[in-house]
Amino acid sequence: MSAVLDLRDVTVRRGAKTILDRVSWTVEEGERWVVLGRNGAGKTTLLQIAAGRMHPSSGTAHVLGQRLGGVDVFELRPRIGVASAALADQIAPSETVLDVVLTAAYGMTGRWREQYEALDHERAHALLDVFGVDDLAVRRFGTLSEGERKRAQIARALMTDPELLLLDEPAAGLDLGGREELVGALTELARDPRSPVSVLVTHHVEEIPAGFTHVLLLRDGQVHAAGPIDHVLTAEHLTATFGLDLVVERHGERWSARSAR
Secondary structure, eight states, rough: OOOOOEEEEEEEEEEEEEEEEEEEEEEOTOOOOEEOTTTTHHHHHHHHHHHSOOOOSSSEEEEETTEEEESSSHGGGGGGGEEEEEHHHHOOOOBHHHHHHHHHGGGGGSSOOOOHHHHHHHHHHHHHHHHHGGGGOOOOOOOHHHHHHHHHHHHTTTTTOOOOEEEETTTTOHHHHHHHHHHHHHHHHHHOTTSSSSEEEEEGGGOOOOOEEEEEEETEEEEEEEEHHHHHHHHHHHOOOOOHHHHEEEEEEEHHHHHHO
16 A cells, blocks of 8 residues: 655755755555644645645655646545645635535535535534534634634535545644644544544644654754654754754643743
8 A cells, every 4th residue: 555645855946945855754544743843944835745736846746646747636636635724715704614614525615506415414514513613504604713713624624535634733823722622623533543644734742632643843844853753752853843942741642842941
């Protein structure tokens, strides 16, 4: 069985700027990855490669067994669930929460003339229920709190039963309560063996849900370290990644980091 993601010496350039520099990374079935790094380290660009929405300037990227540049990305993308701020900005505030989830089945961000079956409605409601927002199904997306929007977006990302789930800073902008509710929902998802392989981008180790198995650390567009979470999420590796002397602590299945000063 081929890897879910297999990147070999992937480089992305924009003009004279190198955003990713010879990144090699493999994600296998059953794994849940966290990607950590400073602003500008290349995390979001890496996720765009994984989503089939950007091609490398050089190197090779295989996504779900298909090489980017040699596959119709419009056939590949429905197999990938994505939740990001960029995608959320494309959703009209007037869309109902139910339609936000339903329209993912057609790869759209707004209801038009497409038709949905009863099974589509049942799945959308079930996903909203998993994330605790099914009671908001008839509400307008623009009236939701930031935490409610984030949970609706992840429900949307799962609508097509994807083989790969990509989450770009899902807890950004949430207060403590909202963050913990979201992390709790993602923990349940990570622990479910039926859930897709997941990759979560974040700046904060406190936002890593229990059940995530691996960590990729990016620094200046390059891989500093990658592997099982217990081996990689250390004070030594995080200090090198963020350029700050850090103390890393584990609290059961959660983590925290703070300055050593």
